[in-house]
Amino acid sequence: MDWNKTKGLFIVVFLILDVFLLYQFLDFRAAKLEINKDSDSTIEERLKAEGIKYHVGTQERVSEKTISAKPKEFSKEELNTLKNQTLIIDNKRTIRSTLDKPIKIGTGEGKYFELESFINKNVYSGDEYKFWRKEDGTITYYQTYKSRLLFNNKNGALIFTLNENDEVISYIQTHLDDIEEFNENQEINPPIQAVESLLNGGYLSSGSEVSKGELGFYTLIEVSESKVLVLVPTWHFTVNKQEDYFVNGIEGQVLNTEEGNVTE
Missing domain, CATH: 3.30.310.160 (YycH protein, domain 2)
Structure with missing residues (x-):
């Protein structure tokens, strides 16, 4: 057996295998990125497929700060x-x-x-x-x-x-007093993204109607010792004209109607 020829053949085979695996890896990454891209752009399609109507106002990006306050x-x-x-x-x-x-x-x-x-x-x-x-x-x-x-x-x-x-x-x-802003301005998720949080969390059933889409503030934390409240920018929606839902405008968490509680 000519060892040099055999060794050369193995090298060629491994090079071909490496190229094939690299191609497969890159193809997988491209497919994954395409899936993520699609999932980011099809919330409207998902809502349409579920027969969910929504009237939530502008999709323009806005910025807002978290605030703190004390009961007067x-x-x-x-x-x-x-x-x-x-x-x-x-x-x-x-x-x-x-x-x-x-x-x-x-x-x-x-x-x-x-x-x-x-x-x-x-x-x-x-x-x-x-x-x-x-x-x-x-x-x-x-x-x-x-x-x-x-x-x-x-x-x-x-x-x-x-x-x-x-x-x-x-x-x-x-009445809340001593209201102060802290942290830098943070970009608020558009209301359609907040609606997606409701959909992903199982809060919207087929045929639901989502309205309002009003931005305000909601109590996230209340420090009992100092009585200081921390309020975050929050989207409010009305579902089927009777149920209120509040979604953290920065992190996307669905907040309970009981102040300060968070539903994952």
Whole structure:
């Protein structure tokens, strides 16, 4: 046997095998990248296949900062200018008010005009609150920061009670103070990506309808010792016009309606 010829043959065979394996590896990587590319671009197709309708607004990228805040402790002196009501301060952090005269809720587009006039004139920092919803004999407003709602926030709420004639007769109020921004501006996921988090988490069934797509802030952490709250930029969606879902706008986690809890 000619050993030199045999050795040369083995070298050629191994070179061919190496080239083949390299080709297979590169082909696998290309296929994987193509799959990832497709999966990133087909959320709309997935929603369409499930018969899920969505009306979630602009897909433009926005940036926002995480904020921190503390529950405000009220003093009697700063409430002296609030008229047409009887006020008490409960546990330093909650205002309880009974109105001198009920406020009628109207009908049509301007039905809250009289109530919002009262809020702006006779509620502490009333211009910082924005309408959330009317339900079960109450009307709820939540505090805002830079015009963005502090979603589902028990520490920044204004809740009116209605009588049997659909008139406002009283309210309770809490307020967040010392609001500060920290960290750098962070790019917020577009709302369609947040909808994808709901889909991947099993929160959307076939035929669902997703609406709203409103960006605000949601309590992620509450430090009990210092009473400091950390609120993250968050997307709010309404599913089938009745269920509220909140999705972390930065990390994509679905947040429970109970403040501070996270559902993976």
